[in-house]
Structures are given as structure tokens and as C-alpha cells.
Amino acid sequence: MLNAGKALKVSIYISEGSTHHGIATYSSILDFLFYRGVSGATVTKGIAGFGADHHIHTSRSVEISDRLPLKIEFIESRETVNELLGKLEELVGTGMIEVQETTVAKPAQKTNLKHDAPPAHMKIEGKAKMMRIYIGESDRWRDKPLYTALVEAMRANDIAGVTVYRGILGYGAHRRIHRDRPLHLSHDSSIMLSAIDAEEKLQSFMPIVEQMVEEGLIVLSNVDIIKYAYRAEGLDPAEADSSSTDQKTEGEQKQ
Amino acid sequence: MREQFEAKMLRIHFGEGDKWQGKPLHEAIVAKCQELGLANAIVYRGIEGYGASSRIHHSSLWRFSKDAPIMLSIIDREEQINKLLPHLDGMVEEGLIAISSVEVIRLSRTAAKL
Numbered sequence: 001m002l003n004a005g006k007a008l009k010v011s012i013y014i015s016e017g018s019t020h021h022g023i024a025t026y027s028s029i030l031d032f033l034f035y036r037g038v039s040g041a042t043v044t045k046g047i048a049g050f051g052a053d054h055h056i057h058t059s060r061s062v063e064i065s066d067r068l069p070l071k072i073e074f075i076e077s078r079e080t081v082n083e084l085l086g087k088l089e090e091l092v093g094t095g096m097i098e099v100q101e102t103t104v105a106k107p108a109q110k111t112n113l114k115h116d117a118p119p120a121h122m123k124i125e126g127k128a129k130m131m132r133i134y135i136g137e138s139d140r141w142r143d144k145p146l147y148t149a150l151v152e153a154m155r156a157n158d159i160a161g162v163t164v165y166r167g168i169l170g171y172g173a174h175r176r177i178h179r180d181r182p183l184h185l186s187h188d189s190s191i192m193l194s195a196i197d198a199e200e201k202l203q204s205f206m207p208i209v210e211q212m213v214e215e216g217l218i219v220l221s222n223v224d225i226i227k228y229a230y231r232a233e234g235l236d237p238a239e240a241d242s243s244s245t246d247q248k249t250e251g252e253q254k255q
Numbered sequence: 256m257r258e259q260f261e262a263k264m265l266r267i268h269f270g271e272g273d274k275w276q277g278k279p280l281h282e283a284i285v286a287k288c289q290e291l292g293l294a295n296a297i298v299y300r301g302i303e304g305y306g307a308s309s310r311i312h313h314s315s316l317w318r319f320s321k322d323a324p325i326m327l328s329i330i331d332r333e334e335q336i337n338k339l340l341p342h343l344d345g346m347v348e349e350g351l352i353a354i355s356s357v358e359v360i361r362l363s364r365t366a367a368k369l
Contacts, residue, residue: 134295134297134330165299166299167297167298167299168281168298168299168300169281169282169285169297169298170285170295170296170297170298171285171288171289171295171296172294172295172297190297192297192299192328206360210257210360210362213362214362214364215362215363215364216361216362217295217330217359217360217361217362218359218360218361218362219262219264219330219357219358219359219360220357220358220359220360221264221355221356221357221358222356
């Protein structure tokens with residue numbers, strides 16, 4: 001595991017089409033680094049470039065587009081890099097390897113989901129709020145449907161969950177009937193998004209909704225959360241299945 | 256423009272096959288809501304469910320069933336909702352009507368009355 005401090009950054013420049021023992025060179029190198037326990041490596045693809053042969057390779061010309069430049073980078077301690085260089089030189093063939101001194105300010109950490117406490121939104125229980133947002137299916141936010149943008153915004157803001165419903169018939173602010181007919185696919189049905197989370201979470205998200213929704217209704221009601229179970233990523237399904245499903249059950253609280 | 260106020264949410268659950276005076280019940284109720292000047296009414300079709308009579312409502316792509324569960328939702332001020340209630344008694348023969356209290360934030364481009 002890489003620690004903060006002095007380290008070496010290795011950049012390997014190869015051509016996309018080059019192969020080593022019949023498989024792509026970059027993939028051989030990546031496998032080699034992976035099984036030698038290197039803490040991380042990234043392959044990036046250039047869109048144009050030239051190398052030792054002095055041919056310009058660009059993605060514009062179809063016939064040589066498999067010769068685009070690839071760069072593989074990884075950062076490791078000096079000792080590890082010295083161990084790896086011999087084999088790497090063999091693997092790169094005609095490619096180039098560059099090594100430079102670098103400083104690791106913050107090493108990457110393993111994501112250890114198994115022992116992580118569940119995220120804050122996974123712990124809601126008891127009294128909560130349900131937020132319903134009523135909009136039209138054809139409403140847009142920038143370049144995408146508004147309901148998609150709202151779901152993405154909620155996800156980004158850690159709202160526990162949201163479901164989008166499409167009405168089959170209805171009317172709203174403009175007294176104009178939205179109707180979903182099977183033959184001519186209407187794109188202006190009523191859309192309802194329903195999200196449940198703690199009141200503070202929803203209140204802090206409210207300004208974002210208000211800024212995104214130009215026209216619509218936001219409806220808040222009190223609910224009791226009976227159960228909110230989830231399946232942690234990376235957890236063995238057999239261990240997780242006892243009580244964890246991606247299900248949410250809620251009872252509406254009558255006031 | 257932004258308004259915030261207390262309101263009621265009325266939800267009516269019945270089957271897609273239910274009729275009122277020869278018309279699908281959900282269309283009849285939506286028409287009644289418009290006639291009474293309620294702010295909105297939206298009909299949702301469930302994909303599976305059962306209700307008062309315990310018969311399973313199913314909407315299957317293969318045999319286009321006309322008996323899926325229907326949920327009609329109306330949000331308006333209490334006095335507006337109360338205008339509709341007497342009509343529902345006659346129209347909904349078999350079904351469930353639920354009312355809950357909600358807080359509404361209404362956003363509109365132009366000033367309009369809910």
C-alpha cells in the first residue's frame with residue numbers, strides 16, 4: 001500500500017494497436033501491474049499523437065485509428081518501481097517508459113464497504129417526511145427531462161430514495177388534460193416523483209427543487225418509516241439476505 | 256411565483272374496469288373534478304394489486320387486461336375537497352377513499368389560483 005511522501009510516477013507510452021504475445025500490450029501491462037500488487041494504474045487514450053516512427057496517428061483517419069497513443073500511469077515507491085522496470089521494458093516493446101519523482105499528498109484508500117457504517121441516509125427510521133413533486137412529462141431542465149434531472153439531483157444530495165410515477169390521465173395548473181394513449185405516444189403525461197427522507201434532509205433539498213421546477217406542485221406529508229433495509233454493495237448476498245432487501249415500506253400518518 | 260399552504264390529499268382506489276353511467280369511472284371522476292373547479296386530478300394505473308373484493312387486479316401485456324388497480328389523487332384546499340366528497344358517494348360503488356393532510360408549495364410562472 002502506497003504511503004504519503006516521496007514516490008515515483010511511471011508513465012508508459014505505447015500505441016493502441018501494439019500486442020504482446022497476441023494480446024493488447026496495455027492489457028498485458030495492466031495485468032502485470034495488477035498481479036504485482038501495484039496500488040493503482042490508469043490507462044488513458046490520446047486522440048492524436050506521433051512517436052518514434054514519426055507518423056501522426058489521429059482518430060480522424062479511419063485506417064490508422066488503431067495506432068492511437070495510449071499512456072499507462074502508476075505511482076509506486078522507488079523500490080517497487082525498480083523491481084518492476086525490467087519486466088516492463090520487455091512488455092512495452094517499441095514504446096517508451098518515463099519515470100519521474102513525485103510526492104504523494106494523500107494516498108488512495110481501500111473502500112471497505114463491509115466494515116463501513118451505513119451512509120447517513122440509511123439510518124432513517126420513525127417519523128419522516130414524504131415529498132411528492134408534480135410536474136409534466138415534457139418539462140425539461142437544461143438538456144434533459146426535468147424528472148430525470150430531479151432524480152439525479154436527489155441522488156447527488158443523498159436523498160434516501162425516489163420513485164417516478166406517470167399518470168395515465170389528469171389535469172393540473174392549466175386545466176389542460178394530460179392523457180396517455182397507447183397509439184400516439186403522448187409525452188405530456190403527469191409525472192409524480194415521490195421521495196421519503198428525514199425532514200431536515202428534504203428541507204435542505206427544497207431550494208434546489210424550487211430552483212429547478214419552474215411550474216409544479218411540491219407536497220409534503222408526514223410518514224412513519226416502518227422499515228428501510230438495504231443491501232450494501234460488495235457484501236456477500238448470502239450474508240446480506242437475512243433481512244436486507246432494497247425495499248422501503250412506509251405508512252402514511254393520518255393527521 | 257411561490258405559494259405555500261396547508262391542503263388535503265384525497266386518494267381514491269378502485270379498478271380500471273369500474274364504470275359510471277357507461278364511462279370509465281376514473282374519467283368520470285376527473286370530469287367531475289374539472290366541473291367543480293378542483294385544482295388538479297391525476298390518475299395512476301398500478302401494475303398489480305387487490306382491493307375490497309379481494310380479486311387480484313392484473314395488467315398483463317399479453318392479455319390486455321382492463322382491470323388494473325387505479326389510484327386517483329387530488330390535492331386541493333380542504334373546502335374544495337369537501338365539494339367533491341358527496342359526489343363520490345354515488346360514483347364509487349366499490350373502492351377506498353383516503354384523505355391525508357399535506358403541506359403544499361406551489362410554483363408557477365404566472366400568478367394562478369389553486
